[in-house]
Amino acid sequence: MAHFSFSNTFFHTLNLKKAPQLPEKFTFPFYYTPHELSVLAAKDLQTYLETADLNHNFGLKAKAEGLVIGKMFGVMVVQNQDGDLGYLAAFSGKLAESNKVPGFVSTVFDTLDPDGFYKIGEQELNEINYEIECIETSDGFIEIKAQIKKLLANYEADLLALKQTIKEEKAKRKQLRITEAEKLSAEAYEVLLEKLKNESIQYNIKLKMLWVGCEKKLAFYKSAFSEYETKLEDLKERRKTKSAALQKKIHQQYKFLNARGETKDLLDIFKNTTLRVPPAGAGECAAPKLFQFAYENKLKPIAMAEFWWGASPKSEVRKHKQFYPSCRSKCEPILGHMMHGLQVEDNPILEEKKLDEPLEIVFEDDYLLLLNKPPEFLSVPGKTSLASVQTKMQEYLPDNKVLLVHRLDMSTSGILLIAKNERTHKKLQKQFINRTVKKRYVAILNGEISRKFGEIELPLRVDLDNRPQQLVCYEHGKLAKTIYKVVEVSNGKTRIHFYPITGRTHQLRVHAAHSNGLNIPIVGDDLYGTHDERLMLHAEYLEFEHPVSKTKMAITCKAPF
Known part of the structure; x- marks a missing residue:
């Protein structure tokens, strides 16, 4: 039977055979070779994951139910105030549609709290979306759109046919001007030219009247359609305003500590970056969760590593159990703040x-x-x-x-x-x-x-x-x-x-x-x-x-x- 130190507590002990050599500096998270302590912690967590029933389909078992979703897991080796070494564990995003899993540090802000403002705001947005969907799928809305589409299609077909007729008649008139010039007297030829000119004018009038007729029919449907459009525009504007306000409020709840005890929220962290606004999922990766828990609980970060667990995704190159760096677009600004006050390894890429x-x-x-x-x-x-x-x-x-x-x-x-x-x-x-x-x-x-x-x-x-x-x-x-x-x-x-x-x-x-x-x-x-x-x-x-x-x-x- 597999043995591991992972438990339902957050501080997991490390089974050390001898006193370890601690790293002089903390891991540079965006390019690193895992420290032996991080490797030991990762192996312990992986042993647990191999036997644990987390109700999540990582794509490692043939008959597992649910969508296959591999995950990044993180371990942070820490030292408590008594000098004991252990490690913290975290996962990126949600696990089995939950933010709270025994043994793993919690998220910085729980968006899944059923009584929290986010779920309430999400429900309000869902209600607006439902109203929009009801209008867009209603019989009246669909019928008016179909009638407008049909009218325009008929107009295009009639216009194409009329233009073809005009083209053919124009060619005939041109031929008549040539053939009749020698046959008719000057007076008769002038009469013919006038007649041909009037025919040309009549066809131009027909072109205009074709659109006028179409426009009159369209006006009736467009008037009814505009009522639907006004309702939809109002609903979509309400949704946009509410969504922006909700997103801003969420970003303000994600408050991150650093080693100096300073706090910044996502808006402060990203305002001076090229992105300016936090990207989707910012703050939900494993690394920020680990740092936040360590700082809040007076634990000293020693080393860190992140690994992939599960089947490889379709787009990225991700191998089961392999170590990977923290993501740059979401984590680099956040960890840049959270590592202030820590002695961190130099970025080898800058050498x-x-x-x-x-x-x-x-x-x-x-x-x-x-x-x-x-x-x-x-x-x-x-x-x-x-x-x-x-x-x-x-x-x-x-x-x-x-x-x-x-x-x-x-x-x-x-x-x-x-x-x-x-x-x-x-x-x-x-x-x-x-x-x-x-x-x-x-x-x-x-x-x-x-x-x-x-x-x-x-x-x-x-x-x-x-x-x-x-x-x-x-x-x-x-x-x-x-x-x-x-x-x-x-x-x-x-x-x-x-x-x-x-x-x-x-x-x-x-x-x-x-x-x-x-x-x-x-x-x-x-x-x-x-x-x-x-x-x-x-x-x-x-x-x-x-x-x-x-x-x-x-x-x-x-x-x-």
Whole structure:
């Protein structure tokens, strides 16, 4: 039988065999390797989750009822005032349609309280929605809309027929003017022209009268329809005003402490961000709940980690039991406030990635060069780091305008193509746009796959809540297509060749890790898999036409792994 320390209390003890080495600083929540204490706490919670009946379908049991919803869980290692170590547990959002689950810290504000203002306000909004629905589904409203639609359709059909007749009659009149000019006397021809002119005027009158007739019929229905519209507009305005007031009141209830004892609500926290207003679900993630409970109960935060529990969602790359950072759009502003007064690990992303040794150039002539980009080095300058391939190449070629034809992710190594002037750059870019350039990447997957070759086509777009991560999105995503061929499978790993047809951000990484792709992340992928010494992805081969000599260029740069 599984053993765990998780109980119905909030402070869960840690089964420590020896006195632990406490971290000097608290976990930086947006990019971290879990501390051993956080791992221990997470394993304890996971052991509990494997046996607990939480009345929630995580998608892990074949016959479970209800909608499959995986969840982010968080653990925070804390120290009480007696110096004892333990951990707190939390989940993001609701669990089994509840905010209160024994053993888990509560939400900062309970929107599910049946006697609370939110539920009362929600009921009032539902009543307005019901009134709107009753009007829009009433027989009278539907009949008037149908009659207006029918009238306009008949008008369009009659108008089309009349215009066709006018066109045909105009052609006939034109022909008569030609044929009768020689047959008739001057006086008779003048009479004919006058007659034809009047015919033309009559058809123009018919055009106007057609719309006048339609307009008279429409006026009757529009008068009745306007009564419905007025009621609907009033109801929708009431709903908008009430909804905005309710949302503001909710945001004011979400009050967050920090280590200094200072309090801010969601409106204060988000007012100076690019979003300006809190996004939906702000404050309901695991991390803010953990911090709030720790501060309210005089517990010292030591370390934290969050993991996914359940089946992978359709859009994101989420693996069961795997650790993930806190979300950025909702949690970054909130945790930025809540961590004031704590000693927190430095953001490793902000560290200047310098490279003292020169870049390895694999080919160079007067027009272009190809180099072997090392891993963990930017292709172009970033927001916080200027050191990059572009800046180093500009130093190497001070008299040229260095232009990268394409880019590689910071973590990816391999062949980068650089143009020495704008004309060359334009010609090379055209080859990439026309997809005549052949590319081959080599990668090591963190698992074994049985298929030898295949094609992956999953459209991608940026995850607005967690830039720069990408989502699979069939509605708004851009086409992303990859061909793959397995080279070798051994020791629980797969060596594979990727042939990207398109060049989307993180394409190969998502296509490898996503459940609808290969479902196995690349070794060392800290965004879609687990952190390791490096990302095992290397741009190994590039084939293109030289823009000046027109000869085929086939460049290979072997992977260092």
